[in-house]
Amino acid sequence: MRSRKILLLPGDGVGPEVVGEVKKIINWLNSKKSLDFKVEQELIGGASIDKNKTPITDEVFYKSLECDAVILGACGGPKWDNLEFSKKPERALLKLRKELKLFANLRPAICFKQLVEASTLKPEIVSGLDIMIVRELTGGIYFGEPRGIEPYKNNERKGINTHTYTSSEIHRIARVAFELAKKRKNKVTSCEKSNVMEAGVLWREEVQNLKDKEFGKVNLEHMLADNAAMQLLRNPKQFDVILADNLFGDMLSDEAAMLTGSLGLLPSASLGAKDKNGKIRSLFEPCHGSAPDIAGKNISNPIATILSFSMALRYSLDMDKEADALDNAVQQVLDDGLRTKDIVSKGTKEVTTSQMGDAIISKLK
Numbered sequence: 001m002r003s004r005k006i007l008l009l010p011g012d013g014v015g016p017e018v019v020g021e022v023k024k025i026i027n028w029l030n031s032k033k034s035l036d037f038k039v040e041q042e043l044i045g046g047a048s049i050d051k052n053k054t055p056i057t058d059e060v061f062y063k064s065l066e067c068d069a070v071i072l073g074a075c076g077g078p079k080w081d082n083l084e085f086s087k088k089p090e091r092a093l094l095k096l097r098k099e100l101k102l103f104a105n106l107r108p109a110i111c112f113k114q115l116v117e118a119s120t121l122k123p124e125i126v127s128g129l130d131i132m133i134v135r136e137l138t139g140g141i142y143f144g145e146p147r148g149i150e151p152y153k154n155n156e157r158k159g160i161n162t163h164t165y166t167s168s169e170i171h172r173i174a175r176v177a178f179e180l181a182k183k184r185k186n187k188v189t190s191c192e193k194s195n196v197m198e199a200g201v202l203w204r205e206e207v208q209n210l211k212d213k214e215f216g217k218v219n220l221e222h223m224l225a226d227n228a229a230m231q232l233l234r235n236p237k238q239f240d241v242i243l244a245d246n247l248f249g250d251m252l253s254d255e256a257a258m259l260t261g262s263l264g265l266l267p268s269a270s271l272g273a274k275d276k277n278g279k280i281r282s283l284f285e286p287c288h289g290s291a292p293d294i295a296g297k298n299i300s301n302p303i304a305t306i307l308s309f310s311m312a313l314r315y316s317l318d319m320d321k322e323a324d325a326l327d328n329a330v331q332q333v334l335d336d337g338l339r340t341k342d343i344v345s346k347g348t349k350e351v352t353t354s355q356m357g358d359a360i361i362s363k364l365k
């Protein structure tokens, strides 16, 4: 068995707790299934600022380039809120996304049958829900220039960000969405604001161009992003693959997460293009943030991070069998009625973060 290098970046808030559960799972797989994961752990975000005065050191950055997969917890928290923008914990995450060229962010929103009751929506609206959100991750308003806060007339200030996309940036992310749709229900809903933004018009046209050229058989629907937000609540099961830019994808994925019951359930994979050696750079993280209000209490839900590791097994490490086993273990634990605080409901048993991790490991056995 080839040895795989995994870099764990727990980060801030609940990050260390939830990544800690993945570490337990990796250690268990190494010892019991004779797999050979070489695990390293480093600081990122606020934790790195406290020790090294920077959200990510060059050393950690280069390590992330060398490993087979990065598993990240969360970056940020109130402690670092007043720092200058370029020094904030979140910059580490954005640097990794940008420099590793992780342009494709996959966020599967699946409503597990056991958790239908945990959603704030009616059971019939969410049961059986299975959406894949494909979010562009290295462009748009998150990175566009010019940006900044500058003095403005009459002692005012002006905040500036720029939303830009090129045809090729749109094509490469749309291609990911179309390819995924072919393996699913064959439908892509592309979201933009072409009614008010030129970049939205371009987005719509280029997605359509690519479909006409290469993906004639995939059903493509264009939807204004605000309407998509509304439709997600009205009738989420109309969606299969949702394609969106960086900002709309950020918002729509948080919304979709809540359909599944809790933000604590939604994993994500951020993938780059294949390099010359066929290697795909990748980073896996839960969609939730650092949740400082519940950090350190051993009550956070580790499932999003554990499922993110499962995505790492599937998308980066070519270990589908192990990914299936892990996904099944999560299902079985939910079948048994074990729930962390965020998803507990009548008739189920509340467990801590670490108990949830242990229970999942016990199902792997």
Ligand code: IPM
Pocket (backbone or CB within 6 Å): 075, 076, 090, 093, 250, 287, 289
């Ligand atoms: C996400 C988060 C990040 C984002 C933050 C932490 C920078 O909300 O991954 O969805 O906005 O992309």
Ligand code: MG
Pocket (backbone or CB within 6 Å): 250, 251, 254, 287
């Ligand atoms: Mg977000």
